[in-house]
Amino acid sequence: xxxxxxxxxxxxxxxxxYPAAMRIGALADAAGVGVRWRPFLLGPVLKAQGWDDSxxxxxxxxxxxxxxxxxxxxxxxxxxxxxPDPFPQPSLMAARLAHLGLAEGWGERFCRAVYxxxxxxxxxxxxxxxxxxxxxxxxxxxxxxxxxARTDDIKARLRAETEEAQSAGVFGAPxxxxxxxxxxxxxxxMAEALAWAVRPRP
Amino acid sequence: xxxxxxxxxxxxxxxxxYPAAMRIGALADAAGVGVRWRPFLLGPVLKAQGWDDSxxxxxxxxxxxxxxxxxxxxxxxxxxxxxPDPFPQPSLMAARLAHLGLAEGWGERFCRAVYxxxxxxxxxxxxxxxxxxxxxxxxxxxxxxxxxARTDDIKARLRAETEEAQSAGVFGAPxxxxxxxxxxxxxxxMAEALAWAVRPRP
Numbered sequence: 001x002x003x004x005x006x007x008x009x010x011x012x013x014x015x016x017x018y019p020a021a022m023r024i025g026a027l028a029d030a031a032g033v034g035v036r037w038r039p040f041l042l043g044p045v046l047k048a049q050g051w052d053d054s055x056x057x058x059x060x061x062x063x064x065x066x067x068x069x070x071x072x073x074x075x076x077x078x079x080x081x082x083x084p085d086p087f088p089q090p091s092l093m094a095a096r097l098a099h100l101g102l103a104e105g106w107g108e109r110f111c112r113a114v115y116x117x118x119x120x121x122x123x124x125x126x127x128x129x130x131x132x133x134x135x136x137x138x139x140x141x142x143x144x145x146x147x148x149a150r151t152d153d154i155k156a157r158l159r160a161e162t163e164e165a166q167s168a169g170v171f172g173a174p175x176x177x178x179x180x181x182x183x184x185x186x187x188x189x190m191a192e193a194l195a196w197a198v199r200p201r202p
Numbered sequence: 203x204x205x206x207x208x209x210x211x212x213x214x215x216x217x218x219x220y221p222a223a224m225r226i227g228a229l230a231d232a233a234g235v236g237v238r239w240r241p242f243l244l245g246p247v248l249k250a251q252g253w254d255d256s257x258x259x260x261x262x263x264x265x266x267x268x269x270x271x272x273x274x275x276x277x278x279x280x281x282x283x284x285x286p287d288p289f290p291q292p293s294l295m296a297a298r299l300a301h302l303g304l305a306e307g308w309g310e311r312f313c314r315a316v317y318x319x320x321x322x323x324x325x326x327x328x329x330x331x332x333x334x335x336x337x338x339x340x341x342x343x344x345x346x347x348x349x350x351a352r353t354d355d356i357k358a359r360l361r362a363e364t365e366e367a368q369s370a371g372v373f374g375a376p377x378x379x380x381x382x383x384x385x386x387x388x389x390x391x392m393a394e395a396l397a398w399a400v401r402p403r404p
Contacts (some may be wrong), residue, residue, distance in 0.1 A: 049261050061368075061371055063370060069387070069391075072394075170263075171261065171264045184271075185267055188390050190295070
C-alpha cells in the first residue's frame with residue numbers, strides 16, 4: 001500500500017514556512033507520510049483578503065511579536081536565524097525556479113537552500129545572482145535554469161498552484177492539506193497534520 | 203522564595219482563550235508558576251489595529267479554518283465545544299463581573315463558568331440572566347453583584363487592564379507576559395510561556 005501524502009503549501013518569503021521546510025522531510029519520514037511540495041505565491045492570496053502587504057508589516061505590534069517568536073522558535077529548533085531586510089523578500093523568481101526544480105528533481109533541495117540563504121544568512125533572494133549561487137551549489141547551471149524558469153509553462157504552473165491553494169482553503173503559509181481535504185495552518189500544526197494523514201479511519 | 207508569576211491576558215469572548223482559561227491553572231501549578239488573571243476587552247485593541255470586527259469574521263477563509271481548528275483542539279483536549287452564535291458574543295458585562303470577582307475571590311471560577319457556558323453549552327453571555335445563573339452557581343447573589351460590577355471603579359479597572367495589555371505589546375488573546383516582559387501569544391504558546399517563567403537565568 002502506498003503511503004498517505006500531505007500537500008505542503010508554502011511561500012518562499014514566508015517566515016514560518018522556513019522552519020516547516022527545514023523540518024518536514026524528517027518528520028514526514030518518521031510518520032510514514034509522503035510530502036508533495038507546493039510552492040505558491042502568498043501575495044495574491046493576501047490581496048484577495050484585502051491586504052497589499054504582509055500582515056506583519058500592516059500590524060506593527062503583531063509584526064514585532066512575530067520576529068521575536070520566530071527568533072525563539074529557531075533557537076529552540078537549532079536553526080540559524082537572521083531577519084531578512086527588506087521583508088518580505090521578492091520571491092517570484094525563486095518560486096518559479098522551485099517549480100522548475102520540482103519537475104527536474106532538485107526542487108526540495110533548492111527550496112531549503114533559499115530558506116537557509118534568506119533566514120540563516122540574510123541574503124537577498126530576489127537577486128538573480130544570489131539564486132544563481134544557490135543553483136550552482138546544487139550542481140545546476142544557473143543561466144539555463146533561470147531561462148527555463150521564465151517559460152510560460154512554469155509561469156502557468158505557479159499561477160495554478162496559487163489558485164489550487166486558495167481552492168483548498170489556504171489563507172496563509174505554511175499550510176498542510178491531507179488527502180481528505182483536512183486543512184492545517186502554520187508550522188505549529190505540522191506535526192498534527194502528519195498525524196492526521198495516518199490516523200486510523202472508522 | 204515566591205513563585206514566578208505570569209500575566210494571563212484574555213478576552214471572555216475569545217475562542218482560543220477558552221481552552222487557555224480551562225487549562226492554565228493545572229499547567230501553571232505543575233510548572234510552579236503563579237498566574238495573574240487579567241481579563242481585558244479585545245475590541246478596542248483590534249480597533250487600534252484598524253478592525254471593527256473579529257478578524258475571523260472579516261477574513262472568511264481564516265474564520266472557517268479557525269472554527270474547524272478549535273473543534274479539533276477541543277476534541278483533543280476533551281473539552282466540550284459548541285460554536286457561539288452570534289460570534290463574538292458581547293462580553294462587556296462579563297468582563298466587568300470578572301474584575302469584580304477577581305477582587306472578591308470568585309473571579310477565576312466565574313471566568314471558567316463563562317467559557318463553559320459560551321463554548322460548551324452555546325449560551326448567550328451578553329444576557330444578564332445567563333450571567334446571573336452563573337453567579338448563582340458560584341454562590342454569589344446576582345443582582346447585587348451586577349450592581350457592583352457597574353460602579354465607576356470596576357469600569358475604570360477594565361479600561362486600565364485593556365490599556366496595560368496594549369502597553370505590554372498584546373495584540374490578540376490569549377496572551378501571556380512573563381515578569382521580564384517576554385510576550386507569548388495564543389493557546390499554542392501557553393506551555394512555552396510557563397516554561398519561560400521558570401527557566402534558569404544566566
